[in-house]
Amino acid sequence: MAVVLLVGGGFLAFSMLGGGDDDTEAKQGQGQSQDQGKEGATAAVPKVVKSTAGELRYDAQATADLYPPEKRNPASYPELKGLAQVDSVYYPQNNRSVNLAVHTGSGTVSDPAQRVAAAFAPNAMAGKPKDFDLQDPTAKGALLRCGISKGKGEYIPLCVWADRTSVGDVLGLGEATSPSLKKVDLKTLAQQTIDLRKAMRGGSGG
Numbered sequence: 001m002a003v004v005l006l007v008g009g010g011f012l013a014f015s016m017l018g019g020g021d022d023d024t025e026a027k028q029g030q031g032q033s034q035d036q037g038k039e040g041a042t043a044a045v046p047k048v049v050k051s052t053a054g055e056l057r058y059d060a061q062a063t064a065d066l067y068p069p070e071k072r073n074p075a076s077y078p079e080l081k082g083l084a085q086v087d088s089v090y091y092p093q094n095n096r097s098v099n100l101a102v103h104t105g106s107g108t109v110s111d112p113a114q115r116v117a118a119a120f121a122p123n124a125m126a127g128k129p130k131d132f133d134l135q136d137p138t139a140k141g142a143l144l145r146c147g148i149s150k151g152k153g154e155y156i157p158l159c160v161w162a163d164r165t166s167v168g169d170v171l172g173l174g175e176a177t178s179p180s181l182k183k184v185d186l187k188t189l190a191q192q193t194i195d196l197r198k199a200m201r202g203g204s205g206g
Contacts, residue, residue: 044200045088051195053188055093056100062089066101079119079160079167080105090196099173100192104166104200112162116143119160119169124150126181132159132190136198139163144197146190148181155184159193168197 049056067087077085083105090100109115120129129147136142142163149156157172170193178184 044202045086046199049090049195049199051092051192053092053191053195054095056090056192056196057093059089059091059099062091062099063087066099067103076122077103077105077119077169078121079115079162079169083107083109083167090192092192095175097175099176100189100196101171101173102168102196102200104168106166109162109164109167112141112143112164112167115162115167116145116160119162119167120145120147120158123147123158126150126155130186132194134161134163134197135194136163144190144193146186146193148184148186151177153179155179155181157184157186157189159186159189161193161197166197166201168193168200170196 045058047058049058066089080103084107085103085105087101087103090102092098092100126148129145132144132146134142134144142161144159144161146157146159149158154177156177159170161168170189172184172189176185176189
């Protein structure tokens with residue numbers, strides 16, 4: 001996963017799309033289920049995701065701004081290679097200053113652990129990433145790993161899940177980042193990731 005600083009004094013992360021040929025780029029999420037035609041997999045982009053950490057709302061404009069097709073680089077997402085991809089941006093209803101950049105891949109995932117490891121490999125991390133309970137006893141072999149990436153003067157929370165049919169990257173932006181490592185709330189991002197996965201895989205959430 002690539003993280004790029006943007007000008008203007010603020011710190012934004014730009015997650016570049018990957019995992020396929022240039023002529024099979026993912027469609028932009030439009031707040032609805034999208035049948036991607038990969039092993040019958042469906043990637044959903046619900047408009048509303050119920051979350052114990054606070055309701056999440058899909059932001060179509062932020063999605064278009066953060067994931068412009070001309071800046072997609074397949075090599076930046078080895079964990080999503082060969083999967084049908086969908087990108088989206090969400091914000092907590094109670095805090096518009098936080099954005100969650102979400103990129104998912106659906107299809108057949110033979111080795112979830114390898115996919116998660118591939119997602120973290122290119123990143124400079126502040127400490128060892130931590131595994132969280134995915135809260136899904138039916139997902140055998142699935143993993144949820146979260147860590148804090150080091151940027152220029154900022155720390156950025158990142159969570160990645162992988163199971164037998166999907167992989168998802170969730171990056172905390174805006175006020176989810178902080179110049180203080182201690183102020184980055186990884187636990188909240190982990191719960192938001194759990195709830196996003198559930199809604200996106202089930203095609204539910206509002």
